[in-house]
Amino acid sequence: MAADAAPSEAIVSDVRLSPTREARAWIAQRAEAFVIPLCAAALGLLLFSLFLLSLGKSPATFLDLVQRGGFGSAFALQNSLQRAAPILLAALCVALPARLGLVIIGGEGAIVLGGLAAAAAALPLAGGPSLVAVPVMALAAALAGALWIGAVGWLRAYRGVNETIASLLISYIAIALANHLIEGLLRDPASLNKPSTKPIDEAFRIGPMPGLDVHWGLGIGIIACLLAWDLTERTTIGFAARVAGGNVRAAQIQGLPVGRLVVGFTALGGACAALAGFFEVAVVHGNANASLIAGYGYTGILVAFLARQNPLAIMPVAFLLGGIEASSGLIQRRMHLPDATVLVLEGLLFVVVLVSETFYGRFKAFNPHLWSNAPKGAAAS
Numbered sequence: 197m198a199a200d201a202a203p204s205e206a207i208v209s210d211v212r213l214s215p216t217r218e219a220r221a222w223i224a225q226r227a228e229a230f231v232i233p234l235c236a237a238a239l240g241l242l243l244f245s246l247f248l249l250s251l252g253k254s255p256a257t258f259l260d261l262v263q264r265g266g267f268g269s270a271f272a273l274q275n276s277l278q279r280a281a282p283i284l285l286a287a288l289c290v291a292l293p294a295r296l297g298l299v300i301i302g303g304e305g306a307i308v309l310g311g312l313a314a315a316a317a318a319l320p321l322a323g324g325p326s327l328v329a330v331p332v333m334a335l336a337a338a339l340a341g342a343l344w345i346g347a348v349g350w351l352r353a354y355r356g357v358n359e360t361i362a363s364l365l366i367s368y369i370a371i372a373l374a375n376h377l378i379e380g381l382l383r384d385p386a387s388l389n390k391p392s393t394k395p396i397d398e399a400f401r402i403g404p405m406p407g408l409d410v411h412w413g414l415g416i417g418i419i420a421c422l423l424a425w426d427l428t429e430r431t432t433i434g435f436a437a438r439v440a441g442g443n444v445r446a447a448q449i450q451g452l453p454v455g456r457l458v459v460g461f462t463a464l465g466g467a468c469a470a471l472a473g474f475f476e477v478a479v480v481h482g483n484a485n486a487s488l489i490a491g492y493g494y495t496g497i498l499v500a501f502l503a504r505q506n507p508l509a510i511m512p513v514a515f516l517l518g519g520i521e522a523s524s525g526l527i528q529r530r531m532h533l534p535d536a537t538v539l540v541l542e543g544l545l546f547v548v549v550l551v552s553e554t555f556y557g558r559f560k561a562f563n564p565h566l567w568s569n570a571p572k573g574a575a576a577s
Contacts, residue, residue, distance in 0.1 A: 266519025280518030284417030286496025302363030304493025305370030310470025341470020349462030392485035413475030
């Protein structure tokens with residue numbers, strides 16, 4: 197142990213004696229989290245460009261339509277922000293459990309179940325004050341998502357069930373259960389062509405944020421990301437979660453409540469995703485119906501991985517993906533491509549990002565602890 201410690205101490209003292217090298221080390225350690233995802237995104241775009249060329253379509257035209265449809269005007273920006281709102285909350289369903297080394301991909305089911313719970317909670321409150329009804333709807337949605345995804349955490353912590361498989365399967369169960377209730381017990385008899393629950397009271401609908409034609413789901417999503425970052429980076433609970441995610445056995449030896457951390461973080465992620473369903477009901481649809489299954493949960497997985505599970509990075513990435521999805525209609529009309537073309541792009545990005553995970557820690561330029569193995573002066577390069 198002493199022999200191993202000596203080189204490390206020499207490196208540390210060398211870094212401390214050299215402010216320039218210390219600054220380079222600080223930048224290098226943080227640059228990796230930006231450079232690798234950016235390179236992965238660029239490679240994904242290159243592969244998608246080859247896909248478009250194989251169809252006889254222009255990648256330049258596609259990118260121009262994405263820019264115009266997602267970011268080219270005030271209306272486009274508002275539409276992109278509207279799409280980004282549920283993606284923010286869905287991405288947290290992946291990012292928060294990831295701090296414990298868990299891969300949760302069941303956000304779509306939590307969104308649908310949260311929307312259904314919000315619509316169901318509004319029914320007995322019809323005619324009541326909105327100051328009571330709206331918080332109750334939000335609480336019902338959050339509780340439904342927390343219980344649903346928290347159950348995945350419980351299965352992982354206390355029964356050893358793989359959380360990725362469990363969250364995917366339980367998502368399908370949530371969607372099937374929601375469809376069963378919407379088309380059966382909770383169906384509005386007046387909804388003929390498109391089964392749905394009874395509409396919530398108009399007083400329970402949530403208006404846009406001041407100065408923006410975007411609903412409060414965006415604001416709550418941003419606040420949730422900020423709070424999630426504070427929780428994971430600046431609290432003892434977040435530190436304990438990172439320790440448990442790095443080495444479960446070491447965390448248990450130190451007496452950390454790993455099981456409760458797993459259940460708590462998965463439940464919190466499920467509550468965030470379910471709040472996205474609440475806003476879809478309280479703002480967009482006015483009731484629970486099949487349109488709740490919009491794929492936001494799956495987009496949230498891509499956003500979380502592109503952002504490296506960093507709640508602060510989730511915000512710009514969600515806006516970017518929201519803009520791409522907002523431009524899909526324009527792309528369909530102008531390039532005569534199916535609406536699912538954007539899903540092909542997202543799928544390619546996701547695969548490339550997954551592959552890029554294998555490159556972290558392998559480049560000497562981003563890892564100061566490897567610089568000592570290089571010839572003197574090579575670290576600067």
